Amino acid sequence: MLRTLAIRDLLLIDRLELDFRPGLNVLTGETGAGKSILLDALGFVLGWRGRADLVRPGAAQGEVEAVFDLPSGHPARALLDAAGIGAGEELILRRVNSAEGRKSAWVNERRASGELLRALSETLVELHGQHDDRGLLNPRGHRALLDAFAGAEGLLAESRATWANARRAAADLASAQSRLDELRAEEDYLRHAVEELDRLAPEPGEEAALDSRRRLMQAAERLRGDVTRARAAIGDDGAERQMLDALRWLEGAAEGVEGRLDTALAGLERALTELGEAQMAVDGCLEALDLDPAALESTEERLFALRGLARKHGVLPDDLGTHAETLRARLAALDAGSGNMARLKAAEAEARDAHKAACAALGAARQAAAARLDAAMAAELAPLKLERARFATRLEPAEPGPDGADAVTFEVATNPGAPAGPLNRIASGGELSRFLLALKVCLSRGGGAMTLIFDEIDRGVGGATADAVGRRLRALAEGGAAGQGGRDGTGAQVLVVTHSPQVAAQGAHHWRVAKRVQDGQTLSRVTPLSAEERVDEIARMLAGDTITDAARAAAQALLAPGAASAPARRGQKTPQNTSRS
Numbered sequence: 296m297l298r299t300l301a302i303r304d305l306l307l308i309d310r311l312e313l314d315f316r317p318g319l320n321v322l323t324g325e326t327g328a329g330k331s332i333l334l335d336a337l338g339f340v341l342g343w344r345g346r347a348d349l350v351r352p353g354a355a356q357g358e359v360e361a362v363f364d365l366p367s368g369h370p371a372r373a374l375l376d377a378a379g380i381g382a383g384e385e386l387i388l389r390r391v392n393s394a395e396g397r398k399s400a401w402v403n404e405r406r407a408s409g410e411l412l413r414a415l416s417e418t419l420v421e422l423h424g425q426h427d428d429r430g431l432l433n434p435r436g437h438r439a440l441l442d443a444f445a446g447a448e449g450l451l452a453e454s455r456a457t458w459a460n461a462r463r464a465a466a467d468l469a470s471a472q473s474r475l476d477e478l479r480a481e482e483d484y485l486r487h488a489v490e491e492l493d494r495l496a497p498e499p500g501e502e503a504a505l506d507s508r509r510r511l512m513q514a515a516e517r518l519r520g521d522v523t524r525a526r527a528a529i530g531d532d533g534a535e536r537q538m539l540d541a542l543r544w545l546e547g548a549a550e551g552v553e554g555r556l557d558t559a560l561a562g563l564e565r566a567l568t569e570l571g572e573a574q575m576a577v578d579g580c581l582e583a584l585d586l587d588p589a590a591l592e593s594t595e596e597r598l599f600a601l602r603g604l605a606r607k608h609g610v611l612p613d614d615l616g617t618h619a620e621t622l623r624a625r626l627a628a629l630d631a632g633s634g635n636m637a638r639l640k641a642a643e644a645e646a647r648d649a650h651k652a653a654c655a656a657l658g659a660a661r662q663a664a665a666a667r668l669d670a671a672m673a674a675e676l677a678p679l680k681l682e683r684a685r686f687a688t689r690l691e692p693a694e695p696g697p698d699g700a701d702a703v704t705f706e707v708a709t710n711p712g713a714p715a716g717p718l719n720r721i722a723s724g725g726e727l728s729r730f731l732l733a734l735k736v737c738l739s740r741g742g743g744a745m746t747l748i749f750d751e752i753d754r755g756v757g758g759a760t761a762d763a764v765g766r767r768l769r770a771l772a773e774g775g776a777a778g779q780g781g782r783d784g785t786g787a788q789v790l791v792v793t794h795s796p797q798v799a800a801q802g803a804h805h806w807r808v809a810k811r812v813q814d815g816q817t818l819s820r821v822t823p824l825s826a827e828e829r830v831d832e833i834a835r836m837l838a839g840d841t842i843t844d845a846a847r848a849a850a851q852a853l854l855a856p857g858a859a860s861a862p863a864r865r866g867q868k869t870p871q872n873t874s875r876s
Contacts, residue, residue, distance in 0.1 A: 364386075455697040475629070535574075671737040761795040771789055800853035
């Protein structure tokens with residue numbers, strides 16, 4: 296419930312604070328007095344998109360603060376938790392607009408975005424404005440309204456989930472079919488390529504090894520001569536013989552020099568050992584160089600085959616094995632394609648059937664809700680002097696989608712025997728307003744948690760019809776309506792901006808909006824009215840600027856049937872003037 300609305304330097308308001316009450320709150324005043332400014336201010340603090348020039352001329356900034364009661368379990372609490380903002384028993388929204396157009400917002404003293412304000416507003420306020428019936432003329436919104444009336448959130452979520460599953464299954468099937476078609480188109484190539492690669496059986500690092508061996512073979516003759524001469528130089532007839540002779544001679548002389556040759560003898564022995572290892576390495580090299588021309592030819596053929604196949608497939612020779620695995624996997628996918636396609640087709644059919652079943656359940660709920668809505672509308676239209684009118688919710692099959700497989704259209708017939716048709720073709724302007732009110736009463740959601748605002752919903756009607764509109768608004772606020780209040784027996788806070796004295800007379804709380812000139816500036820003032828002041832205001836609405844005794848008598852007559860809802864008769868004090876301007 297909206298408890299307080301405080302406005303500073305906004306349009307024609309310099310300073311204003313309003314304390315709203317539960318029940319039916321009415322705001323009246325001359326055309327242009329500033330009633331719409333209050334709605335503009337409320338829309339501004341709720342993050343709604345509206346006019347840009349909000350700051351009062353000469354002021355540095357405009358500011359609006361709204362305080363809402365926040366009972367336990369209110370849907371706004373989930374939004375606050377997600378935003379990391381603490382929530383107590385009240386919710387304080389504040390938004391500032393600088394003269395340069397910069398906007399800043401706070402929620403419970405924490406900086407917040409316009410998106411968060413708008414999300415919160417959907418749980419706090421429902422506005423039904425002068426042109427709100429245009430939305431009812433658009434059948435695109437009728438299905439959502441019927442679903443809200445049916446309480447079909449769970450069924451709708453199931454339909455959307457199964458639709459998403461069906462879409463994914465269909466996409467998987469289409470993707471697999473496309474992939475299978477591509478594989479089938481290259482089946483001959485895949486089988487030939489895999490056979491060719493398997494026949495060659497390339498190994499990682501093989502190309503480098505073959506290239507090294509080939510170079511070694513090509514240089515074998517020249518290298519063999521050098522290595523052979525080196526082997527002779529260190530062999531039996533070369534360095535080895537000389538070192539053995541030296542060792543024998545030194546050993547013979549060692550006994551006569553008292554150990555002075557021990558170091559030399561040890562060094563020669565180590566040198567002979569190293570020389571033996573060198574001879575073994577040279578012998579191994581000579582053996583490697585002892586290759587025949589056929590071995591060179593075989594090596595070159597293998598090397599050239601690897602390089603040629605690598606060029607053919609556009610990969611490095613060392614990657615031929617990995618490439619072969621890739622092609623082999625594609626070939627395996629092709630071979631397994633039929634079985635995989637059968638599995639995907641079964642999954643797609645199962646998902647489609649699940650969505651079909653969800654659509655059927657949702658459609659059945661809509662059919663039942665449509666019957667209830669038509670009955671509820673019949674009950675609501677009679678008090679609004681439309682007892683001869685007929686409201687019909689028509690359901691027709693539609694292309695299946697996330698929101699089911701039904702098209703929903705609201706139709707009316709204003710005369711007995713006449714066929715039902717679209718609202719904009721059948722109903723007049725005054726009838727549209729009453730149909731709108733009846734629908735809002737039936738479709739209102741959220742119990743007493745939301746504040747309902749009706750901006751001149753009574754336009755185009757007068758007399759007994761306007762009185763019926765006012766009584767329906769009062770019933771909605773007091774919990775006697777079949778819609779928002781009547782479902783759980785609790786009332787709602789309803790704010791009505793009206794030019795109709797019959798509607799104003801039904802209010803439990805009454806504010807008058809008026810303009811005045813102060814220091815050369817035009818300002819709007821909002822004043823809560825006492826019981827006596829209400830008589831004068833409704834008399835003004837009936838007679839104009841000159842209030843006669845007859846007008847006062849007529850105003851008292853209008854107020855008499857609704858006196859039970861007035862503050863004084865409800866055991867409440869008359870609201871005090873909390874506005875400052």
